[in-house]
Structures are given as C-alpha cells and as structure tokens.
Amino acid sequence: MAFSERVSRLKSSLIREILAAAQRPGVMSFAGGLPAEAMLPKVEWTDMPLSVGQYGMSEGEPALREALAAEARALGVPCEASQVLVVSGSQQTLDLAAKLYIDKDTEILLEAPTYLAALQIFQLFGANCITVPQEADGPNLVQLRSRLEKHKPAFIYLIPTFQNPSAVRYSEAKRDAVAALLDEFGVTLIEDEPYRELTFDGGSATPIVSRLNKASWIYTGTVSKTLLPGLRVGYLIASPDLFPHLLRLKQSADLHTNRIGQWQALQWIGTEKYQQHLGELRDFYRVRRDAFQSGLEMHFSDLAEWNVPQGGLFFWLTLKQPLDTRTLLKAALAADVAFMPGEPFFPEPDKNPGHLRLNFSHIDPARLDEGLKRLATVVRQAQAAEAA
Amino acid sequence: MAFSERVSRLKSSLIREILAAAQRPGVMSFAGGLPAEAMLPKVEWTDMPLSVGQYGMSEGEPALREALAAEARALGVPCEASQVLVVSGSQQTLDLAAKLYIDKDTEILLEAPTYLAALQIFQLFGANCITVPQEADGPNLVQLRSRLEKHKPAFIYLIPTFQNPSAVRYSEAKRDAVAALLDEFGVTLIEDEPYRELTFDGGSATPIVSRLNKASWIYTGTVSKTLLPGLRVGYLIASPDLFPHLLRLKQSADLHTNRIGQWQALQWIGTEKYQQHLGELRDFYRVRRDAFQSGLEMHFSDLAEWNVPQGGLFFWLTLKQPLDTRTLLKAALAADVAFMPGEPFFPEPDKNPGHLRLNFSHIDPARLDEGLKRLATVVRQAQAAEAA
Numbered sequence: 001m002a003f004s005e006r007v008s009r010l011k012s013s014l015i016r017e018i019l020a021a022a023q024r025p026g027v028m029s030f031a032g033g034l035p036a037e038a039m040l041p042k043v044e045w046t047d048m049p050l051s052v053g054q055y056g057m058s059e060g061e062p063a064l065r066e067a068l069a070a071e072a073r074a075l076g077v078p079c080e081a082s083q084v085l086v087v088s089g090s091q092q093t094l095d096l097a098a099k100l101y102i103d104k105d106t107e108i109l110l111e112a113p114t115y116l117a118a119l120q121i122f123q124l125f126g127a128n129c130i131t132v133p134q135e136a137d138g139p140n141l142v143q144l145r146s147r148l149e150k151h152k153p154a155f156i157y158l159i160p161t162f163q164n165p166s167a168v169r170y171s172e173a174k175r176d177a178v179a180a181l182l183d184e185f186g187v188t189l190i191e192d193e194p195y196r197e198l199t200f201d202g203g204s205a206t207p208i209v210s211r212l213n214k215a216s217w218i219y220t221g222t223v224s225k226t227l228l229p230g231l232r233v234g235y236l237i238a239s240p241d242l243f244p245h246l247l248r249l250k251q252s253a254d255l256h257t258n259r260i261g262q263w264q265a266l267q268w269i270g271t272e273k274y275q276q277h278l279g280e281l282r283d284f285y286r287v288r289r290d291a292f293q294s295g296l297e298m299h300f301s302d303l304a305e306w307n308v309p310q311g312g313l314f315f316w317l318t319l320k321q322p323l324d325t326r327t328l329l330k331a332a333l334a335a336d337v338a339f340m341p342g343e344p345f346f347p348e349p350d351k352n353p354g355h356l357r358l359n360f361s362h363i364d365p366a367r368l369d370e371g372l373k374r375l376a377t378v379v380r381q382a383q384a385a386e387a388a
Numbered sequence: 389m390a391f392s393e394r395v396s397r398l399k400s401s402l403i404r405e406i407l408a409a410a411q412r413p414g415v416m417s418f419a420g421g422l423p424a425e426a427m428l429p430k431v432e433w434t435d436m437p438l439s440v441g442q443y444g445m446s447e448g449e450p451a452l453r454e455a456l457a458a459e460a461r462a463l464g465v466p467c468e469a470s471q472v473l474v475v476s477g478s479q480q481t482l483d484l485a486a487k488l489y490i491d492k493d494t495e496i497l498l499e500a501p502t503y504l505a506a507l508q509i510f511q512l513f514g515a516n517c518i519t520v521p522q523e524a525d526g527p528n529l530v531q532l533r534s535r536l537e538k539h540k541p542a543f544i545y546l547i548p549t550f551q552n553p554s555a556v557r558y559s560e561a562k563r564d565a566v567a568a569l570l571d572e573f574g575v576t577l578i579e580d581e582p583y584r585e586l587t588f589d590g591g592s593a594t595p596i597v598s599r600l601n602k603a604s605w606i607y608t609g610t611v612s613k614t615l616l617p618g619l620r621v622g623y624l625i626a627s628p629d630l631f632p633h634l635l636r637l638k639q640s641a642d643l644h645t646n647r648i649g650q651w652q653a654l655q656w657i658g659t660e661k662y663q664q665h666l667g668e669l670r671d672f673y674r675v676r677r678d679a680f681q682s683g684l685e686m687h688f689s690d691l692a693e694w695n696v697p698q699g700g701l702f703f704w705l706t707l708k709q710p711l712d713t714r715t716l717l718k719a720a721l722a723a724d725v726a727f728m729p730g731e732p733f734f735p736e737p738d739k740n741p742g743h744l745r746l747n748f749s750h751i752d753p754a755r756l757d758e759g760l761k762r763l764a765t766v767v768r769q770a771q772a773a774e775a776a
Contacts, residue, residue, distance in 0.1 A: 002542055003633065004491045004513075010636050016446070032443075040441045045433035053428045053616030055420075058404070088476050088620070088642040095641050099512075103392045121640040124487075125392075154390055228441030230647035232476070245391070248398050252509045253483050254476040258646045259618035 028371035060086025090234035113345035138174030162312030179211035231261030322354025416759035448474025478622035501733035526562030550700030567599035619649030710742025
C-alpha cells in the first residue's frame, strides 16, 4: 500500500469521535458547534427555477456574487463581485488556501489556539505551524512582530471575530496594528469570519482585510451559522492577484458549488427578512449565553477562569489547575456529558493543557445545569486523583 | 509572492476558456458535456424536511448510502453502505484520490486519451502520468502488462464505460483481462463511471471493480449526467482498506456534501420513476446521436474517422490528416462554432495531434447541420493552408 507522504499526517479526528459519542441518546453535549435546531429558518423552495439544476459557473451564481460583494463593501471590504468565489462551505476555503500556499515545511502563522479543522488541513499539506499567543483582545503584538521578523510565513490565518475556540474578538486597536504589521512585512492575510453576525452586544468592528493597504488577502464567510449549514454554501473574497489561482483550484476540486443552496442563500442575503432572522438568532443565543454563564458561575467558579463571550457559540475555559483535558473525556462520556478538550486547538497539544471548549448554543436549557454539574464533578475528581 | 510548488502546475483551463467563448449568443457549441436542458427532470422540494438544513455526516445521508450500495450490488459490486461516501460531484473523488496517493513524481497509470479534468488534478498534485493506448474495445493489453512490469503505479484510473472523450466501452474480455492484471500486479483501480446509464444499445457490462479478487479499488459515480448536475451529488465506493482515509480527506475538504441535493437524489435512486426517466433520457440522446452521425457522414467522411458511440455524450473524431486541433479554435469561434480539441486529453498533448471531441447532446438539432458544416470548413481550410 503506497499512499502519499501527506497521508501519514492524516490524523484521526478527535472531533469526529467525540461528536459520534455525543450523538448517543441521553448524552448532554457541549462538544459540537451546531446551530440550535429551533432556530433553523423555514425556507421556501417553490419558486426555484428548474434551470439551477444544470451545471453552473465555477465562480458561483452571478447574482449571489453581487449580493455578497455588496454586503462585504458595506463592512468596508473593498471588492467587486469579480473577486467573490462561492465555495462549498468555508471549510473549502481552507482546502483551496492550503493547495495555493502549502508545500511540506512551508511556514504559516496561526493564532494559538486556532480553529481545529484549519490546523488539520494545513498540517495535512505539511505546514510548519508558527503561532502567536491569543490574548483577550487579540494576538500579542510584540510576539507577532517578533515572529514576522524571524520567519517569512506564506500567510497568517486569523479569526478575529468571536474566534472558535477562544471566543476572542480583536479590539479596534489590535485590528489596526495587525493590518499595519502585515503591510509592513508583506504577509498575506486569510481572515475567517463565520461568527461575525452572531454578536450579542451590537459590536461590529470592520474586518482586518479592510484595513490593509498593500498585503494580499482572502476573506471568507459562510451562511452555515446564520442560515442553514446543510446548504454547504460559503464564500471567499480575494485580492485580485490571488483570485485566478483560487478559481482554478476550486474548479479542480468540485467544478462548482451546488446551485440549489446558492439559490436559497440568495433569497436571504441582503434582505430585510435576513436581518430580522439575524436579530432573532442573536436574541436567542444571547439568552442561552446568559444561562450558560450562570451555570458556569455556579459550578466552575472554583475550577476555571473564562471571559464572557460577546458573540459566537463557545465558552473557552482555562482550568486553574491545568491538566490534559483529553484525559477527562472517558469519564465525561461515562457520565453522559460531552465537551471538546482544548489541546487539539494548538499545533503543540501537549504543551497547552488545561482548556475546555464548551458550546452553549445547542444544549437543551432544561439539561444545562445538570450537564455542567456533571462535567465539574469529572474535573474535580480528576484533579483530586492527580493530587493524590 | 510565494505560492506552493504545485501552483506552478496549475494550468489555465482550456475547457474553461472554450466554454466561456461557447456561451456567446449565436455560437453553435459541440464543446461542453452538458445534459440537454429539455431533459432535466421536474423535481419536487415540498416534502423536504427542514432538518436537512442542519449539519450532516461526512459520510453522507445514511438512507442515500444504503440506496447507492444496493444499486452497486445490483451491478455486481460487492459492497455495504459503510463503504459508500457521498461526495460533492464525482470530480471530488478525483481530488480525494489525488490527496490520498499523489506526491511529486508519483507514477500513476492512465488511458490515453483520458478525462481532461482528471489529468489536470493528478498533474496539479505532481503525478508522473504513464499511459496505455486506448483501443476500440479498451486498453491495449500487451502495453498494459508492459507498463505494469516496468512501473509501480500508485493507481490506475479508468473510465471503462463510454469514456470521456473517446466514447470507448470496454469489452467483456478486456474487463476480465484488466481485472486479472491488476490483481496480478497489486495495483489499485479507480473506476470512474459517470456515463454508465446513458447506454443506447442496452449493453450493461459489470464494472471492473466487481471482477477484482485482491486489488484495492475506488468506484465513483454521479447523478450529474442522469438527474441534475446542479445538485453536485456524486459518490464513491471504496474497498474497506481505503475508506477510512477517504472519509477523513472528505471531512477536511468540505465537512460534508450538501444535504439538499442528497435528499433530492434519494427521491430518485432505486425508484421506478428514475428508471422511467433514464429510459426517456436514453431515447432522447439516441435520437440526437443518430442525427449527429448522419451529419458527420455528410460533412466529415472525407476528413476524419470515428466509431459510433453506443452511449455517453461524445463523438471522438480522428483526422485523416493530423494537425494540432488547438490551432483550429480561433477560426472555429470566428465562424461561431465551438468544439473541444483532442490534445489536452493526453498527458503529452503535442505528441497526440489530430482528434476532436464533439458533444452531441446539447446542440439545438435545427442548427446541427450548419454547425458541422462550418466546423468541417474550418478543418478543410486549415489542412489546405498546411499543404500550401
């Protein structure tokens, strides 16, 4: 059996295994990142023309590209529809970017922690992952400059708005500072924003790509967190120097994104109806966030520290007595509670113990308190066993 | 700008450019491979449950996997639903296979000619493409054995049923012989069958993967040629040793295939309604094939040789006086007629001049004669110019 060299880096996905276990009836899951079923909008299909069943353009549907470009311009991103590529969910942006940039040992720059599935595909292609520590308002700027002085990364990958997993939202000052540094060092920015619209305090800082003057960039988003993930419709917007390469890579990956989902997304993007739905989503998730915060205060105050997320879908807990949280999984699942260990969100998991990512959007509120109580018990017992 | 090494092999797609030119109003196009608009079936969406809007499994919808496995077993492919992976169009199978097998300079074995988009993605990943000449009933077996004796390809990629571009359907004898050779040399088979159901003479030879005893295999199909390409729903079925790797690669590529298209495909696969639709498709395309054959006899008898395709969507013409057919494109488009040059379907285009791929399914029958007449004139003029 002669597989490619990269397959030796194809890890078993811990997420897959945890999510599979979390599907078991009776399990209270804080593990996934699924939108709440109750908030999936009712969508209509009756007006969809049969012609969308035919092959389409690799770029995506022209009207959808126009609508996405208009939305991005409203956020300050300087772009035309010709820079928009519709992708099969924003995960595909990461696949295309990996193909565009990463050979074996190519240096790239990431936040620590960063999005697990991004880390997986960048590592699959052989990236040498350099990291910058994440702080409450964005990356440590001294260390970012130091990394840029010492390395020549092919790109930097950032999730500046309600990052998965840390829930961090970059401050205005750090957005400006990061943009200035990337311009200074000429490093391409990949900015991933699945959670932008899920803001609970009304904050809406403009994307970092809109603050760049020289550096190349890819901005990527999705309708998965705000409309229907099952459509598998995301998009990227790229600086004109990168777009033609990304388009060809998209074509060779899957010809084009399904047109059924694109048509449905177009019924929403830029409409009053979508704004109303987003408002309802924010209200719904804010209530769940608040309830989760109360539950955490009750059960985790002595065990962990955390910041209250102002958006997104996750709490990121830091244990006061660090331990490898992957070792908690077995006991947690035995107690019918699932969570996501923090270690896999770092390129060097073993050096970064003691974090838990907890999803607050999906759990049945009636079981929230019991779930957190059981999880706290699992942590307490493990720490007692370590101390013994 | 530091792109990956593979991007240097990311060719401008001739197909993209020709298809774009073929979109011009008034152009008579034999270039693409689009299903006839008139034969896109009317599909219903009213019964689709809202729950398919949620994230789904990377493997695909369980009921669809069961249905696809049942269809494959009926064709003689020994498989369970657990070996079925739903993909975002069968092009994605090629992307996943490239990731699984191809490093720079990895040897792979292909038919010559072979499917252009397969060639592109295999070369993008750096494959060293070894070829076996295609004959009217399948590959030259002496040369296939010789290649297998001299090389150790990571896999062989075959399109045994109405190949794009050559329209060749392997005979029973060659299917058996190929399977025996792959078992003997232990070479993995990737068998691509988008056109299987588009048969005009009722022939339905079982897949080569069903004739293997030992070799690993990937069998891939799609609903794009028989239902709606805009759904972007294809599938692969793999031997159990390969499946777990392909599943992880699928997850890192785009998490999962859109569930809307999967739901629609499930309304058809294995139903009486689908069989009826396939019958209508075959009748419709057979009539177009016959009309095309008449047109070719009238305009190309002195210029080219060809076999009458018993299925699929293409005629493959071999010019009696070979010339590089890429040089005909400009004059053809100036005469408002588009076709696909044969050279790009070979890993070494310059060494394989003198073929044209002509699609017979999409052109308006009222314009068929005029289109072929103009194309023949372009060929005649170029040959006269060469002779002068």
